[in-house]
Amino acid sequence: MFGRRTVYERRPWVSLDLVDVQPPGGGRFEHHVVRLFRAAIGVVVNDRDQVLMLWRHRFVPDQWGWELPGGIVDEGESPETAVAREVEEETG
Numbered sequence: 242m243f244g245r246r247t248v249y250e251r252r253p254w255v256s257l258d259l260v261d262v263q264p265p266g267g268g269r270f271e272h273h274v275v276r277l278f279r280a281a282i283g284v285v286v287n288d289r290d291q292v293l294m295l296w297r298h299r300f301v302p303d304q305w306g307w308e309l310p311g312g313i314v315d316e317g318e319s320p321e322t323a324v325a326r327e328v329e330e331e332t333g
Contacts, residue, residue: 243269253278253313281324282311285332295331 243261250256256276263269285293294307312327314320 245274253315279314279320280311281314281320281327282309283324283328284309285328293328293332 243263245258245260248257248259255278258274258276259271260274261269262272287293293310295310296305297308298305310328310331311324312331314323318326
């Protein structure tokens, strides 16, 4: 790797870098690298084996769909703590 520059960053969700690379026996080029931050997803099951899911609209594909609750793990936070927090935030 010869260098790297960040093209886009939206903390705490995602960053996009251009990395200057040259593979063995190949030419030098810029490679796109997407970095996602740590996330935790929860599966909440009740005593009747029913799973808690969210009916949510997503802007980019303009579609509604079912999702499990979850989100970004904050700095210094464990995945278990993060998923408990996200379930509470997203479902009440």
